[in-house]
Amino acid sequence: MPATSARRIQQVKRWHMSGARLSGHLPPADLAQHVLDGARTPWPPAMLDHLGRCASCRDRVRAFERVAAAARGGLPPEPLVSPPARVWEAILAEVRAERTGPAPDTRRRRSG
Structure with a gap:
């Protein structure tokens, strides 16, 4: 195995062991989970x-x-x-326009 590949594998192992991912940052889902857990779950030392x-x-x-x-x-x-x-004027104009239009048909239609 080339030396660079071996080094890369060791680096990935360190990131995973420390809780970090390939980006070098902690996964947002893990951070959010610990925040939501509050004091119930202590933060891991890593x-x-x-x-x-x-x-x-x-x-x-x-x-x-x-x-x-x-x-x-x-x-x-x-x-x-x-x-x-x-904005209020536009809302008022819209309401007024609805009032002056034809009245909606509120009768129930029979089916069949």
Whole structure:
């Protein structure tokens, strides 16, 4: 086996043993699962070690934490912003147009 292939196999084994994948980052599904588990499941040491070195994976964990907190109701809702007046005018025009059109036929039709 060529030396580069042997080295590559060892590198892949290290990545898999550390919880990292070929991209060099922790799998998003694993990060999300640990965030959702909360304190019930401790983070494996290899994952903690990787998170200590990888800003990208830490950012992904923070994003998952924000989503989980919002889903649990732990974050205040974002303030609602009123749409521009033209949006309300368009809605009102649409409602008025529906009112002035022909009345819908509300009678039930018999089948057969």
